[in-house]
Amino acid sequence: MELLQFVFENLFDPFSLLLIFGGTVLGVIFGSIPGLNGALAIILLLPFTFMLEAELGIVLLVSIYVGGISGGFISAALIGIPGAPAAIATTIEAWPLTQKGGAVKALGVGTIATFIGTFFSCIIAMFLSPIIATYAVKLGPWEFFGLCLTAVSLVISLSKADVLKGIASACIGFIIGSIGFAPIDGARRFTFGISQLNTGLALGSTMMGFFVLSSVLIDYGKGNMTLPSVAKQSIKGWGFTLREFKDNVWNIIRSFFIGLGIGFLPGMGSGISAFVSYAKAKDSSKHPEEFGNGAIEGIFATETANNSTIGGAVVPMIALGIPGDTTTAILLGALTIQGLEPGPLLMVNDPGFVYVLFGGLILASIVTLGIQYFGMRLFPKILSIKFMFLFPVIMVFGFNGAFAQGNSIFNVYMVVVCGAIGFLLSVGRFPITPLILAYILAPLLETYLRRGISYTEQGALTFFTRPISLALIIIATFSIIRGLLKKT
Amino acid sequence: MTKDRISGAIILLIGIIWMVLTTQVKGNAFSTVIGPELFPNLASGGLILCGIGLLLRKQKGESKPFLSRDGWKRVGKLSLTLVVYPFMLEYLGFIVASFYLLFVTVTLFDLKRTLSLRRRLIFPVLITAPAYIFFQYVLDLPLPVGEIIRPLIR
Structure with missing residues (x-):
């Protein structure tokens, strides 16, 4: 009873509600502007949380986390530029739907999927985190390697482009991802004497360069300077019909559990779950030929999965002290700064804090629902701004957002380099998405590969003797071979 | 080939x-x-x-060119603009560099020449000032001052 009172007092205090609302709005804004992201917003507000009590501080930060993931979807849908890695998969369907005049529908589907994913995953995680943590920790680097490899192979096989070129793009992404200090031993690689490359290429530089700059170069070169128009008739409800929602119920449930399951695994992020659920949705669809052309099944799958990963990712963060991605790593840092020790004892020593955290996530998901519902009719107005005004502004924010990550002008130079590489790859009709995912997952893949080989006497054979690892490697191999054979 | x-x-x-x-x-x-x-x-x-x-592998028939000749010229101009920007940002600072980027890109993107010079000059001012305030004061993110400008303002 005392615990419940403590949780309610901390969550429903007017100041706390204001923090949740403000944090969510800030997260959505940061997530939706290319070059900025939710993690940056959390870093900026982190010093401010020192002045607050631990419960209020973490509630603010997790609200930004939820808003940031959702915000990334808005720019993905409206201008075809994912605001966060989690939204890369969503761009594949949301942007073509917007180009066909369905911007509001894309936003509506994404909004509902976002809410379902975040809200229910946090509720499940809140009650099951001790049990789930016990099982998650039994998996090892072999299984995690298999999962990351499967995500990359699915992206390659799903791309409409040439699978062989998709593999080449992924290899380029792995190469870019291996620049800097190597994981495990910190050996310096491919820095060419440039100290700024010790930490590799900044994520902001690569996202901005590959997604924004290269597409602006292509659009300008082709003279495609018209933004999609938005359907003029008044939009009722969520922009899609009840029938369309009912047709996707199983898709949503399946994607939810894919995202939740992947989120529970330490070190996995939203980007992986979105692609895995997208691939599954396409495989199970009665109309797989519609994928890539604005299929709402795809949007339901990716947004439900990447948001259900939020609830899942908080479990290893709280129960094991292992972050799921950059943002949860920063949240872990915030907990430590407040004097809390994430790990199995946190639930025992400070259960009130843990429930306040989950409560903050749940309330933030409700606030996000409200913001996006009212925003659905406002956000598409951005498409009425002419290309010649909109994209210069996006470029200024994007370039300086990249600068802001590390306060480094070098990041801005790298934006131009990545933009050039992205443009040249597009000329050769190489897909960009496998490159980006491979770049993001490269450190994880290498870490798990090297650990997996060195942990047992069997070495690399262990990847094939553990059932889950073997199954994942078979899925990854099969999806690539199937893609290659389809084209011949 | x-x-x-x-x-x-x-x-x-x-x-x-x-x-x-x-x-x-x-x-x-x-x-x-x-x-x-x-x-x-x-x-x-x-x-x-x-x-x-x-x-x-067996080569498919050549598809149409990626860009037209005019398209490649446009890409060339925009690429030059984008390559210059980081240098301007480093040496002349955010305000000058962003004004330059906004002015040049809006001029390039205005393919049908619908904007007067006055409008093309006002646009960068309208964006650079709020962007500066947003980054510098709202987000408290320091922006490049410019290596050439820095000694002048000290």
């Missing part, structure tokens, strides 16, 4: 170069049984195989 063959040759070359660069990567006392050279070697090897695959 088809475009695919050219692409294949290029990525084959990149793969070989990167594999050669990887020979200079050395492990240290903290390295595991498998060192830091494994992963880049696997990636380079994959690139080499893809390059060979693109060179050897």
Whole structure:
């Protein structure tokens, strides 16, 4: 009873509600502007949380986390530029739907999927985190390697482009991802004497360069300077019909559990779950030929999965002290700064804090629902701004957002380099998405590969003797071979 | 030679170069049984195989050119603008560099020449000032002052 009172007092205090609302709005804004992201917003507000009590501080930060993931979807849908890695998969369907005049529908589907994913995953995680943590920790680097490899192979096989070129793009992404200090031993690689490359290429530089700059170069070169128009008739409800929602119920449930399951695994992020659920949705669809052309099944799958990963990712963060991605790593840092020790004892020593955290996530998901519902009719107005005004502004924010990550002008130079590489790859009709995912997952893949080989006497054979690892490697191999054979 | 063959040759070359660069990567006392050279070697090897695959596979008929001649000219102008921007940002600071980028890009993007010079000059002012305030004061993110400008304002 005392615990419940403590949780309610901390969550429903007017100041706390204001923090949740403000944090969510800030997260959505940061997530939706290319070059900025939710993690940056959390870093900026982190010093401010020192002045607050631990419960209020973490509630603010997790609200930004939820808003940031959702915000990334808005720019993905409206201008075809994912605001966060989690939204890369969503761009594949949301942007073509917007180009066909369905911007509001894309936003509506994404909004509902976002809410379902975040809200229910946090509720499940809140009650099951001790049990789930016990099982998650039994998996090892072999299984995690298999999962990351499967995500990359699915992206390659799903791309409409040439699978062989998709593999080449992924290899380029792995190469870019291996620049800097190597994981495990910190050996310096491919820095060419440039100290700024010790930490590799900044994520902001690569996202901005590959997604924004290269597409602006292509659009300008082709003279495609018209933004999609938005359907003029008044939009009722969520922009899609009840029938369309009912047709996707199983898709949503399946994607939810894919995202939740992947989120529970330490070190996995939203980007992986979105692609895995997208691939599954396409495989199970009665109309797989519609994928890539604005299929709402795809949007339901990716947004439900990447948001259900939020609830899942908080479990290893709280129960094991292992972050799921950059943002949860920063949240872990915030907990430590407040004097809390994430790990199995946190639930025992400070259960009130843990429930306040989950409560903050749940309330933030409700606030996000409200913001996006009212925003659905406002956000598409951005498409009425002419290309010649909109994209210069996006470029200024994007370039300086990249600068802001590390306060480094070098990041801005790298934006131009990545933009050039992205443009040249597009000329050769190489897909960009496998490159980006491979770049993001490269450190994880290498870490798990090297650990997996060195942990047992069997070495690399262990990847094939553990059932889950073997199954994942078979899925990854099969999806690539199937893609290659389809084209011949 | 088809475009695919050219692409294949290029990525084959990149793969070989990167594999050669990887020979200079050395492990240290903290390295595991498998060192830091494994992963880049696997990636380079994959690139080499893809390059060979693109060179050897049956070539499809050439599709239409990626860009027209005018399109390549436009890309050239925009590329030059974008390459200059980081240098301006580093040496002249955010305000001057962003004004330049906004002015030049809105001029380039105005293909039908609908905007007067006055409007093309007002637009950068309307964006640069709020953007500066947003980054510098709202987000408390310092922006580049410019190596040439910095001594002048001290």
